[in-house]
Amino acid sequence: MITWLDPHDPFPPVERALGPGSDAPGLLAASRELSAQRLLLAYRQGIFPWYAEGQPVLWWSTDPRxxxxxxxxxxxxxxxxxxxxxxxxxxxxxxxxxxxxxxxxxxxxxxxxxxxxxxxxxxxxxxxxxxxxxxxxxxxxxxxxxxxxxxxxxxxxxxxxxxxxxxxxxxxxxxxxxxxxxxxxxxxxxxxxxxxxxxxxxxxxxxxxxxxxxxxxxxxxxxxxxxxxxxxxxxxxxxxxxxxxx
CATH class of the missing domain: 3.40.630.70 (Leucyl/phenylalanyl-tRNA-protein transferase, C-terminal domain)
Known part of the structure; x- marks a missing residue:
């Protein structure tokens, strides 16, 4: 189960990302908003956004990197x-x-x-x-x-x-x-x-x-x-x- 992030929620620890046996290895969280401030918080923790048009913002931390x-x-x-x-x-x-x-x-x-x-x-x-x-x-x-x-x-x-x-x-x-x-x-x-x-x-x-x-x-x-x-x-x-x- 991934975490849904409201605007002021912190990211969960990257160790909670879905594992290699899942359908989406590395998927950590999802959110509605994408801001420059949220991006900075993500990158400093080894997290990045990757999603398609029409999806919520999906946040990933892959292992290995x-x-x-x-x-x-x-x-x-x-x-x-x-x-x-x-x-x-x-x-x-x-x-x-x-x-x-x-x-x-x-x-x-x-x-x-x-x-x-x-x-x-x-x-x-x-x-x-x-x-x-x-x-x-x-x-x-x-x-x-x-x-x-x-x-x-x-x-x-x-x-x-x-x-x-x-x-x-x-x-x-x-x-x-x-x-x-x-x-x-x-x-x-x-x-x-x-x-x-x-x-x-x-x-x-x-x-x-x-x-x-x-x-x-x-x-x-x-x-x-x-x-x-x-x-x-x-x-x-x-x-x-x-x-x-x-």
Whole structure:
């Protein structure tokens, strides 16, 4: 039985989330409202929203938790060449926080295998947009010849980044944005990007599962660290990060 949350109710302990034998492993609670304040409370406890249009807001805390250390992103020899081309070719740009809402909308419009519709509803866009205006959510965008070709967005608290979604309109465009994010976060001492749920695609990028208890212990410390200010893109940081990858 999951918990129904009224507006001022605290989240239950994450250990109460439904277990692996249930129909919805990791489901913890449900609510009617979705606000920026509720999102912050959730992320600080290792909880995230995921639901479809017409459903109540469903709150999850999965066990295990999929995470990507910035240095673990897999960089093949082919992708390394792509990054070098992006860094030297003026047709390619990497921008940070150019248009957060446009990135969210592009993620919402991207078809996903086995998924009908999108969980990035207007309420989701409004709540994360409020976090962005307060400097707590960011996007990284890949541009090609003056058009947005790919990108990603997520929530940043202290020295913790919670990845939410990504999209690509050109080959490797979202992965370029992810490499830029990993270089930036690694340069600021971020040890872990939250990827939420296990998927083959995330595993192919270098993400791996860790126990929820380990994840919760990490974010208790990481989210209390000073926020990263300012956010931006520095080619030299990505160059050094690329050279350091095995």
């Amino acid at each position: 999929m995470v990507l250390p910035p240095q673990a992103l897999r960089v093949s020899s082919t992708f390394r060449k792509t990054l070098k081309r992006v860094l030297r070719d003026p047709d390619w740009e990497v921008r940070v926080d150019d248009d957060f809402i446009a990135v969210m909308q592009a993620c919402a419009e991207t078809p996903r295998d086995g998924q009908h519709g999108t969980w990035i509803t207007e309420d989701i866009i409004a709540a994360y947009g409020a976090l962005h205006r307060n400097g707590l959510a960011h996007c990284v965008e890949t541009w090609y010849q003056g058009e947005r070709a790919g990108g990603l967005y997520g929530v940043a608290l202290g020295r913790m980044f919670y990845g939410e979604s990504m999209f690509a309109r050109r080959t490797d465009a979202s992965k370029i944005a992810l490499a830029a994010l990993c270089a930036f976060l690694g340069n600021h001492g971020v040890a872990m990007i939250d990827c939420q749920q296990e998927t083959d695609h995330l595993a192919s990028l270098g993400a791996s599962p860790i126990p929820r208890a380990e994840f919760a212990a990490h974010i208790r410390i990481a989210t209390r660290q000073p926020d990263i200010v300012p956010w931006g893109f520095d080619k030299t940081v990505l160059q050094r990060w690329t050279q350091a990858q095995p």
